[in-house]
Amino acid sequence: MSAGNRGKGEDxxxxxxxxxxxxxxxREELILRYLPLVNYIAGRVAINLPLNVEYDDxxxxxxxxxxxxxxxxxxxxxxxxxxxxxxxIRGAIMDGIRNLDWVPRSIxxxxxxxxxxxxxxxxxxxxxxxxxxxxxxxxxxxxxxDSLISDINRGGMVSLDELLQADEDGxxxxxxxxxxDPDSPDPVRVIEKAELVKRLGQAIDELPDKEKLVISLYYxxxxxxxxxxxxxxxxxxxxxxxHTQAILRLHGKLTSEGFxxx
Numbered sequence: 685m686s687a688g689n690r691g692k693g694e695d696x697x698x699x700x701x702x703x704x705x706x707x708x709x710x711r712e713e714l715i716l717r718y719l720p721l722v723n724y725i726a727g728r729v730a731i732n733l734p735l736n737v738e739y740d741d742x743x744x745x746x747x748x749x750x751x752x753x754x755x756x757x758x759x760x761x762x763x764x765x766x767x768x769x770x771x772x773i774r775g776a777i778m779d780g781i782r783n784l785d786w787v788p789r790s791i792x793x794x795x796x797x798x799x800x801x802x803x804x805x806x807x808x809x810x811x812x813x814x815x816x817x818x819x820x821x822x823x824x825x826x827x828x829x830d831s832l833i834s835d836i837n838r839g840g841m842v843s844l845d846e847l848l849q850a851d852e853d854g855x856x857x858x859x860x861x862x863x864x865d866p867d868s869p870d871p872v873r874v875i876e877k878a879e880l881v882k883r884l885g886q887a888i889d890e891l892p893d894k895e896k897l898v899i900s901l902y903y904x905x906x907x908x909x910x911x912x913x914x915x916x917x918x919x920x921x922x923x924x925x926x927h928t929q930a931i932l933r934l935h936g937k938l939t940s941e942g943f944x945x946x
């Protein structure tokens with residue numbers, strides 16, 4: 685997602701002159717310059733959220749992430765600002781959502797239980813469990829499992845970004861930071877994060893085909909749910925269900941293996 689049709693020279697000139705603690709006008713120019721990027725990311729995040737979560741609130745959280753990214757950005761790293769900023773923008777939005785804490789405890793508990801069942805069955809079977817096997821393990825029928833997944837999806841608490849964003853203080857960790865910063869004060873955390881990213885990639889490859897395709901199209905190709913539904917020939921609600929199942933499998937697997945906390 686590009687923030688506009690500017691040339692490379694314009695960006696270089698902007699960042700050569702930008703100072704995080706400079707005049708208010710510079711901050712305003714930054715926000716106006718990259719607001720389309722914030723709007724785009726907020727719109728993608730909003731897809732999985734209930735209607736009572738305001739889109740404008742997501743944009744406000746995103747602007748906080750944008751300003752944070754600008755204060756830490758170093759053009760000398762050779763990373764485009766848009767690439768660097770989108771991770772922090774998305775992370776700031778997710779932090780803001782977590783702080784709202786609007787997901788009922790019962791939904792959280794059901795999600796964690798389902799994650800454990802996915803992880804346990806996969807370890808036992810040596811492959812991803814089918815819906816029927818998961819339903820049997822939970823002592824419910826297939827329709828009840830579908831309803832459970834829908835409830836969790838409506839809670840808006842499942843995202844691939846969540847697997848990579850929480851640090852030890854509950855804040856945001858940008859992958860670009862930990863993978864590219866040779867002066868990190870904690871080399872152990874750099875290694876741990878690199879191992880998490882590698883294991884997550886492997887875990888995605890191990891997903892059932894349709895779930896893996898949804899993850900690829902949504903997060904890597906950045907298609908909308910509607911576009912993915914068209915490609916797969918299914919309803920948008922089915923795409924959301926496949927997305928939720930994939931994230932629950934991934935979260936359960938990485939939790940059981942000790943890569944992330946429950």
